[in-house]
Amino acid sequence: METAGDQRPLRVAVLGCGSVGSQVVRLLQDQSGDLAARIGAPLELAGVAVRRLDAAREVEVPPGLLTTDASGLVARDDVDLVVEVIGGIEPARSLILSALEHGCSVVTANKALLAEDGPTLFEAAEKVGRDLYYEAAVAGAIPILRPLRESLAGDRVTRVIGIVNGTTNFILDKMDTAGSGFAEALEEAQELGYAEADPTADVEGFDAAAKAAILASLAFHSRVTAADVHREGITDVTAADMASARAMGAVVKLLAIAELRPPNEPGARRPWPCGCTPR
Numbered sequence: 376m377e378t379a380g381d382q383r384p385l386r387v388a389v390l391g392c393g394s395v396g397s398q399v400v401r402l403l404q405d406q407s408g409d410l411a412a413r414i415g416a417p418l419e420l421a422g423v424a425v426r427r428l429d430a431a432r433e434v435e436v437p438p439g440l441l442t443t444d445a446s447g448l449v450a451r452d453d454v455d456l457v458v459e460v461i462g463g464i465e466p467a468r469s470l471i472l473s474a475l476e477h478g479c480s481v482v483t484a485n486k487a488l489l490a491e492d493g494p495t496l497f498e499a500a501e502k503v504g505r506d507l508y509y510e511a512a513v514a515g516a517i518p519i520l521r522p523l524r525e526s527l528a529g530d531r532v533t534r535v536i537g538i539v540n541g542t543t544n545f546i547l548d549k550m551d552t553a554g555s556g557f558a559e560a561l562e563e564a565q566e567l568g569y570a571e572a573d574p575t576a577d578v579e580g581f582d583a584a585a586k587a588a589i590l591a592s593l594a595f596h597s598r599v600t601a602a603d604v605h606r607e608g609i610t611d612v613t614a615a616d617m618a619s620a621r622a623m624g625a626v627v628k629l630l631a632i633a634e635l636r637p638p639n640e641p642g643a644r645r646p647w648p649c650g651c652t653p654r
């Protein structure tokens with residue numbers, strides 16, 4: 376009987392070894408047996424692109440696998456799959472496009488990029504017949520994007536609402552339940568790895584807006600970018616606001632709310648006409 380070990384390994388390149396990247400590398404190393412059995416082939420780490428070779432990391436990476444040449448890594452012939460977890464727009468976009476052009480499938484957690492320029496990536500993947508997966512871009516541990524895209528493909532979704540930003544949820548909860556100050560709670564969220572590299576993205580609502588745009592695009596088969604989303608952060612929320620909410624039996628939360636409006640209502644969008652809806 377053929378086992379996963381008899382199959383050619385799938386070679387994985389990881390771009391970025393921060394909070395998320397280090398855990399991807401750890402999983403590839405610690406759970407290689409389980410992953411191989413589930414996938415049907417061993418997953419092998421081909422390389423990890425980092426900014427600095429000598430930086431402290433949460434995971435041990437064999438030095439021979441580290442490189443500061445991310446462009447070179449995604450263009451290598453022996454790489455099958457690229458995991459982009461450096462974040463931001465550039466060079467993440469160019470690296471993903473190059474990886475696809477070089478025949479790799481791509482997994483990215485980059486909601487900022489997807490919300491700004493997802494169609495360019497989806498079209499590029501479609502053109503070369505490669506996969507582009509991004510489940511971790513919204514509500515990391517909760518499978519939400521694939522169910523919206525596939526399980527609910529035949530349904531008419533009219534509303535998506537939820538807490539989609541962990542950092543603000545953590546801060547608001549600490550302010551409410553432990554009486555923490557905003558700055559102190561933010562620092563703790565950063566230490567725990569919840570916050571974006573620039574936490575302004577979290578506390579001013581940019582991260583939630585990007586996630587709302589991705590959710591709305593999938594749920595309503597439409598094109599919504601982060602710039603289309605009304606955004607409010609939590610930096611003005613005070614202890615007095617918390618107390619008022621509590622007195623009303625409520626809590627303060629940062630929500631992403633996406634609603635489909637009737638077509639002739641002001642602000643309503645038409646479904647996206649071409650074949651470039653998020654896949």
Ligand SMILES: NC(=O)c1ccc[n+]([C@@H]2O[C@H](COP(=O)([O-])OP(=O)(O)OC[C@H]3O[C@@H](n4cnc5c(N)ncnc54)[C@H](O)[C@@H]3O)[C@@H](O)[C@H]2O)c1
Nearest residue numbers: 391392393394395396424425426460461462484485515572
């Ligand atoms: N942290 C989370 O909980 C979380 C959850 C879901 C999605 N995400 C997304 O995942 C991505 C990564 O987030 P993170 O929290 O790991 O960020 P991070 O800042 O901890 O890690 C990013 C890493 O990429 C490196 N990097 C940046 N530019 C690089 C380049 N050109 N070449 C090589 N390395 C480069 C940085 O040095 C850093 O180590 C972001 O898109 C983020 O929005 C994060």
Ligand SMILES: N[C@@H](CCO)C(=O)O
Nearest residue numbers: 540541542569570571
């Ligand atoms: N900074 C993001 C990471 C997960 O997307 C958050 O706090 O939700």
